[in-house]
Amino acid sequence: MRLRVLYFASLRDRAGTDAEQVDSASADARGLYAELRVRHGFAMGEERLRVAVNGEFARWDRVLADGDEIALLPPVSGG
Amino acid sequence: MRLRVLYFASLRDRAGTDAEQVDSASADARGLYAELRVRHGFAMGEERLRVAVNGEFARWDRVLADGDEIALLPPVSGG
Amino acid sequence: MFLLCETPIDPAALARALTHAGAGACATFEGWVRDSNEGRRVVRLDYQAYASLAQAEGARILAEAREKFAIIDARCVHRIGALAIGDPAVWVGATAAHRDAAFAACRYVIDEVKKRVPIWKNEHYANGESGWLHPDNTPVAELS
Amino acid sequence: MFLLCETPIDPAALARALTHAGAGACATFEGWVRDSNEGRRVVRLDYQAYASLAQAEGARILAEAREKFAIIDARCVHRIGALAIGDPAVWVGATAAHRDAAFAACRYVIDEVKKRVPIWKNEHYANGESGWLHPDNTPVAELS
Numbered sequence: 001m002r003l004r005v006l007y008f009a010s011l012r013d014r015a016g017t018d019a020e021q022v023d024s025a026s027a028d029a030r031g032l033y034a035e036l037r038v039r040h041g042f043a044m045g046e047e048r049l050r051v052a053v054n055g056e057f058a059r060w061d062r063v064l065a066d067g068d069e070i071a072l073l074p075p076v077s078g079g
Numbered sequence: 080m081r082l083r084v085l086y087f088a089s090l091r092d093r094a095g096t097d098a099e100q101v102d103s104a105s106a107d108a109r110g111l112y113a114e115l116r117v118r119h120g121f122a123m124g125e126e127r128l129r130v131a132v133n134g135e136f137a138r139w140d141r142v143l144a145d146g147d148e149i150a151l152l153p154p155v156s157g158g
Numbered sequence: 159m160f161l162l163c164e165t166p167i168d169p170a171a172l173a174r175a176l177t178h179a180g181a182g183a184c185a186t187f188e189g190w191v192r193d194s195n196e197g198r199r200v201v202r203l204d205y206q207a208y209a210s211l212a213q214a215e216g217a218r219i220l221a222e223a224r225e226k227f228a229i230i231d232a233r234c235v236h237r238i239g240a241l242a243i244g245d246p247a248v249w250v251g252a253t254a255a256h257r258d259a260a261f262a263a264c265r266y267v268i269d270e271v272k273k274r275v276p277i278w279k280n281e282h283y284a285n286g287e288s289g290w291l292h293p294d295n296t297p298v299a300e301l302s
Numbered sequence: 303m304f305l306l307c308e309t310p311i312d313p314a315a316l317a318r319a320l321t322h323a324g325a326g327a328c329a330t331f332e333g334w335v336r337d338s339n340e341g342r343r344v345v346r347l348d349y350q351a352y353a354s355l356a357q358a359e360g361a362r363i364l365a366e367a368r369e370k371f372a373i374i375d376a377r378c379v380h381r382i383g384a385l386a387i388g389d390p391a392v393w394v395g396a397t398a399a400h401r402d403a404a405f406a407a408c409r410y411v412i413d414e415v416k417k418r419v420p421i422w423k424n425e426h427y428a429n430g431e432s433g434w435l436h437p438d439n440t441p442v443a444e445l446s
Contacts, residue, residue, distance in 0.1 A: 008352055009434040016424035037406050048436075054418075055354050071352055071420075077435035078349065078356075078380055078414060078421025079333050087208055088278035127292075131276075134210050134300040137242055150276075155206065156291035157212075157236055157277025158189050158248050158268060173332070179387050184394030185329070185408075188317070192326040192399065227341040243323050255336065257412065264329075265405055 001025070001066035005036065009074045015040045029053065029070060030060040036072070049073055080104070080145035086113065088153045090118060092120045109139040110134065115151070128152055159233045160216025162207055162277075167235055167246040174208050176253045181230050183257040185264040189248040196292075199284035205238045205247065208276040212236070219270040226261040229254040234267055234278060303377045304360025306351055311390040312380055320397045325374050327401040331410040333392040336387050339435075349382045349391065352420040356380070367434035371407040373398040378411055380421060389408075424429040 003022045007015045013034075026032040029051045036042065052060050052071040064070070082101045086094045094115075105111040106129045115121065130137050131150040143149070169188060176184060193201050216234055222285040223232045232252040241247055248271065252263035271277075313332060320328060335347050360378055367376045376396040385391055394413065396407035415421075426432040 006352065008420065009350055009424070010436065012350075013434070042435075049421075052352070052355055055358070057355070057359075071355065073352065073420050074422065074434070075436040076416070076418070076420055077423040077437050078351070078419050079416035085208065087276065088206055088280070089292065091206075092290070123292075129276075131208070131211055134214070136211070136215075150211065152208065152276050153278065153290070154292040155272070155274070156278055156279040156293050157207070157275050158272035169317060173313060177388055179337040181334050182331040184334060186332075187401065187405070188328040188330075189401070190325050190328060190397075193323040244321055253334075257331065257333070261331070261405070261409055268401065 003032065003064060004067075004069045005032075006069065006071040008072065011040075011042060011044075011072050011074055014042055024064075026064065028060065028064060029058060029062045031073065032064060032070060033060070040076065044074065048075060080143065082111065082146075083148045084111075085148065085150040086124060090121060090123075090153055092149050093121055098101070103143070105143065107139065107143060108137060108141045111143060112151065123153065127154060129147060131158070160213060160220055161235045162238050163235055164237070167237055169246060169249050170299050172233065172235060172249055173251055176231055176233065176251050176299070178230050178253055180255060181253040182255050182262040184251060184253045185257065186252075186259040186263050187248075187250040187268045188246045189268070191243050191245045191247055193243045195281060198281075200243070200281050201284050202243070203241045203247070204280040204282075205241065206278045206280065207235070207236070207238045212275050212277055215275045216271060218243045219267055219274065222270070223252065223263040223266050226266065227252075227254070228259040229263045232263050232267055234271060234280055236271070236275070238277070248262045260295055304357060304364055304372040305379045306356055306382050306388055307379055308381070308383045310390045311381055311393050313390060313393050316377065316379060316393055317395055320375055320377065320395050322374050322397055326399050327404040328395060328397045329401065329404040330396075331392075331394040331408050332390045333412070335357060335387050335389045337387045339425060342425075344387070344425050345428055346387070346426045347385045347391070348424040348426075349380070349385065350424065351380070352423045356419050356421055359419045360415060363411055363418065366414070367396065367407040367410050370402070370410065371396075371398070372403040373407045376407050376411055378415060380415070380419070382421070395411055402439050
């Protein structure tokens, strides 16, 4: 399936892009992030991130579907 | 001794003036207020007021001296 | 800086004056004249103060706030005279590196000002009555 | 109303928009860009947001504040993009009949915004370095 992945803050700098199309067979968001850690060398484990799917916070065991937009969210620091 | 007395809020309305000269032989601020209650018909007992002498908060047993300025302060309601 | 003022309070100018490169947090409180109190319709207010002692006591409260909390600055301005519904009656601003201290100091100042500073509020009601508020559970009508 | 904005925050205009005849208390919080953090000299900041989710989460926080506290209104505006020292980065305002609710709601909103809303701060230091702040005790340098 084809997914769209959004990167923010340090992940964006590391990936070198704010978003990319990813072809993946991962069963869920956890699997997708494991793939992307390998590809981009992200240092943060999933326990430090939150994930959003199609604009809403989701769990790491969220099953992904073709066309989903997945956002990887490092610990926030607004305010 | 001659004293100057300042009135505020409901005491001012009741006394009909913001300040007056008072000739008094009262030993302390408590005695002065007892005199003034009789003269003006103030309903509030001293336990509900604070008193200031010469611009600073004082106790009711403060001994008064000729020329002192005594302010009678109802419960405050600023803010 | 504790000030009594007879002209409208300008919160924006007061906040700007707190600007400080080390300040990461600015907490403010404004007391506005409400259109009702204890179920009665209020149409306007007068504030009266014992000015010299109010300034001295207000300054003491701000000094206490600076001692108790890790703030950079705290200021308070209180209106006196005639106010309309919606007018700011009092403004408190506190700055600090971090928000805990700014919030705590701001809250401390308004609480102490309301308890200790010799300022009195006379509410004018829609039915033409008016009365000084002496907030110790005594009905306004019995006060003087 | 939770808004992300790319232009300077105008606290005075925001507070004016909260005007309400039944409001006796207005508590505000402003977060300002400080010139230092954790002992390092900061010269400027960038804020980045996941805009759609930030707006949705910010709106949820304001709705929670209205449910938890007896307030009339609560609003929050957060800057994004490049900020200089002293610039307001975030503004929160809450109005209520009485000050307890206004203070509590204001504090709740800024605390939750800082915890939950997907916005990130990149600090630029005097020595030319910069780094995203991911406040979970991890040094900036090790983050990505």
